[in-house]
Amino acid sequence: MKYFKRYQTKKINVGGVIIGGGSPIAVQSMTNTDKLDWNAAVRQIKELQEAGCEIVRMSLPDIETAQNVSKIKKQIKIPLVADIHFDYRIALEAVKQGVDKLRLNPGNIGGQENVEAVVREAKAAHIPIRIGVNAGSLKKVRTINNNLLRAKALSSAAMEHIHILERLKFYDIVVSLKASNIETTVEAYKIFASKRNYPLHLGITEAGSIFSGNIKSAAGLGIMLYDGIGDTIRVSLTADPVEEVKSAYSLLQSLQLRSAGIEIVSCPTCSRTEVNLIKIVSEVEKAVSKMKNLKKLKKPLKVALMGCIVNGPGEAKDADFGIAGGKNCGILFRNGKIIGKVSPNKWVSKLVSMMRNYRK
Numbered sequence: 001m002k003y004f005k006r007y008q009t010k011k012i013n014v015g016g017v018i019i020g021g022g023s024p025i026a027v028q029s030m031t032n033t034d035k036l037d038w039n040a041a042v043r044q045i046k047e048l049q050e051a052g053c054e055i056v057r058m059s060l061p062d063i064e065t066a067q068n069v070s071k072i073k074k075q076i077k078i079p080l081v082a083d084i085h086f087d088y089r090i091a092l093e094a095v096k097q098g099v100d101k102l103r104l105n106p107g108n109i110g111g112q113e114n115v116e117a118v119v120r121e122a123k124a125a126h127i128p129i130r131i132g133v134n135a136g137s138l139k140k141v142r143t144i145n146n147n148l149l150r151a152k153a154l155s156s157a158a159m160e161h162i163h164i165l166e167r168l169k170f171y172d173i174v175v176s177l178k179a180s181n182i183e184t185t186v187e188a189y190k191i192f193a194s195k196r197n198y199p200l201h202l203g204i205t206e207a208g209s210i211f212s213g214n215i216k217s218a219a220g221l222g223i224m225l226y227d228g229i230g231d232t233i234r235v236s237l238t239a240d241p242v243e244e245v246k247s248a249y250s251l252l253q254s255l256q257l258r259s260a261g262i263e264i265v266s267c268p269t270c271s272r273t274e275v276n277l278i279k280i281v282s283e284v285e286k287a288v289s290k291m292k293n294l295k296k297l298k299k300p301l302k303v304a305l306m307g308c309i310v311n312g313p314g315e316a317k318d319a320d321f322g323i324a325g326g327k328n329c330g331i332l333f334r335n336g337k338i339i340g341k342v343s344p345n346k347w348v349s350k351l352v353s354m355m356r357n358y359r360k
């Protein structure tokens with residue numbers, strides 16, 4: 001987006017994906033398969049890859065799960081992040097197994113010796129660490145009854161973990177400061193971004209289902225992204241993680257921060273609409289979601305589906321092409337100029353074929 005400046009952050013390499021320093025905002029998600037079924041994790045990660053996920057995180061609750069990391073890594077193409085709580089030995093195993101990043105809070109993995117052991121191995125393997133503070137799991141934050149004060153406490157909590165790593169001369173750090181309340185989250189990130197330049201992983205935690213979670217995440221992440229804060233995002237949803245990736249791209253695309261390839265725009269319909277636009281749009285979106293290699297598009301493609309000829313072509317004139325509905329027909333237009341007619345039952349196939357040809 002041209003109209004705001006992103007905060008300048010340090011560049012961190014996560015298994016070949018650069019986070020921060022003005023790099024494209026990386027899209028992340030997290031697996032939710034059975035902890036010991038590593039084949040299921042591979043299958044899910046492949047689906048996430050296909051959807052455009054760039055970094056995937058996996059919880060490693062015990063050593064047995066961590067021991068599967070190298071088997072998983074061999075079959076996937078995107079960097080794998082190990083999510084670890086409390087047990088430094090799992091972190092050591094994950095590093096040994098070739099994980100690309102650790103998500104842990106150094107203040108929570110035991111004494112100084114444990115932290116030193118993890119930092120030593122992470123340094124040797126050039127693996128960054130994400131410090132992820134979460135308002136719900138920090139008693140001293142949770143008990144504060146004021147969003148702004150909670151935000152300050154959240155940022156201070158992150159700072160305490162950072163100091164532990166910095167004292168060991170470890171600076172390969174990414175930070176997240178999540179809460180389920182938007183004001184707390186936004187203010188915590190703002191406070192942190194004004195103080196330090198470590199890249200920021202954005203998310204609204206416990207956001208909810210596909211519907212409510214998307215709205216809450218779009219509101220919260222949208223405010224921060226518009227302010228130039230954020231280097232990587234995860235839209236947390238109680239849903240198939242592929243949905244998180246789709247939502248993340250849609251959000252970044254709506255802010256012109258990333259291009260997911262094809263953007264479908266459509267009108268809300270009104271009494272002028274004489275075609276079943278709602279059904280047609282959903283069919284086109286389904287077809288687009290199945291199209292592969294969208295990232296290979298030379299430039300983002302905007303396709304419009306409008307309900308009437310009176311306003312459709314004009315309102316959607318910045319679309320590359322589209323169709324506006326008439327009585328039992330559709331007017332095909334390109335860059336606002338009418339180029340032909342299409343009957344309603346051919347809208348989907350016509351647009352899909354034009355999108356395919358556009359890619360060549």
Ligand code: SF4
Pocket residue numbers: 267268269270271272273306307308309310311312315
């Ligand atoms: S484009 Fe036409 S059908 Fe769609 S909302 Fe506008 S006036 Fe109504």
